[in-house]
C-alpha cells in the first residue's frame with residue numbers, strides 16, 4: 304500500500320525545463336533570461352525592475368530538484384512549469400511548445416529515481432503537471448488535443464493553469480469543453496497566479512520600493528481569489544462537479560471571504576438564483592496547497608473547507624465538516640523563496656512544515672495527510 308510509511312510530497316514546486324529556459328534565453332523582451340556580468344538573470348514579472356533576479360541551475364537542472372528534495376526529506380514532487388508558462392506566445396508557437404514541453408516533463412519524471420520504500424518500486428520521485436496552450440485565439444480543438452496528449456503521458460497527473468486562460472479569465476464560456484475534458488480525464492488543474500493586480504498594481508502599491516513583497520504577498524493571492532470567485536460565479540462547478548482544482552497559496556483570500564461572497568450573491572438580483580449551492584459549498588469542492596506559513600492560517604483554511612460541505616443544497620451531498628484537512632496539500636514553491644543567506648534547509652520550507660505540525664486540534668493522522676497522504680490519494684491512486 305502507498306501508506307506504508309509517512310511520505311512527504313511536494314505538490315507546489317516549479318521548474319523551467321531546459322527547452323523553456325533556452326527559449327527564454329532567445330528572447331529580447333520579458334519574459335527572458337539574460338546575462339549580466341558573469342550571471343544569468345531572469346525577468347518575468349511586469350512590475351519587476353529591468354535588472355530581474357539571479358537565476359541558476361536550480362530552475363532547470365533535475366539533479367538540483369532532487370538535491371533540494373533530499374535536503375528537505377521530500378520523497379515525491381509533482382513538478383510544474385513556473386509562470387508565465389506560454390501565456391505570452393502566439394497560438395501556433397504555444398501549441399508546439401506545450402506539446403514538446405509535455406514530452407520533456409514526462410521524460411524528466413519517468414526517468415527519475417524510485418521512492419526508496421519497501422514494495423514501492425513503481426513509485427517515482429517525480430511526477431508532473433503538463434502545460435496547455437492557453438492563449439488568445441487558439442482553437443479549442445488544439446487545447447483538447449493537448450489534454451489528450453497529457454492524459455496519455457503516465458507521469459503527468461494534471462495541468463498548471465494561469466488565471467487568464469485564453470485571455471478572458473476562467474469564467475469564459477469558450478472554456479466549457481476544456482473543463483469537460485479535464486474533468487473526464489481526471490486531471491488536476493493547478494491554478495496559479497502570475498499577474499497580481501495587473502494594471503491596478505501601480506496605484507495600489509504606491510511609489511515606495513518594497514521589493515517584490517506587495518505583488519507576491521498580496522497581488523498573487525488576490526489574483527487567485529478573484530479568478531476562482533469568477534469561476535464559481537460562472538457555475539463551472541455546477542456543470543462539472545467532478546472537476547479537481549488545486550489553488551496555489553491556500554486559495555489566497557477566498558477562505559476568509561467566502562461567507563461575504565455568499566452573502567453578496569444572495570443579495571444580488573443578477574446572481575442570487577444562478578447557482579445550485581451557497582458559495583461556501585464550492586469552497587469545499589476545491590483543493591488548497593498548504594503554502595501559507597502559519598499554523599493558525601493552516602487550521603483556518605481547513606475549517607472553512609470542511610464547513611463548506613454543510614452548505615450543500617441537498618442533504619445527500621453533505622460531507623464531513625471535520626474533513627477540510629483532506630483537501631490541503633504540502634508545497635514548497637521551490638525554486639522561489641531561497642534563503643537570502645546561507646545554505647542548508649530553506650526557511651520557507653521549514654515554516655510550512657512547522658505550520659502543518661503546529662495546527663491546534665490536528666493529530667498525527669491529519670498532519671500526515673496534509674504532508675503527503677492527501678497528495679498520494681489525489682495524484683497517485685490511479686495507474687502510475
Ligand code: 5CU
Pocket residue numbers: 317347348385386515519636639640
Ligand atoms: O518570486 C516570484 O516571482 C515567484 C513567481 O514568479 N512565481 C512563483 O510561483 N513564486 C514566486
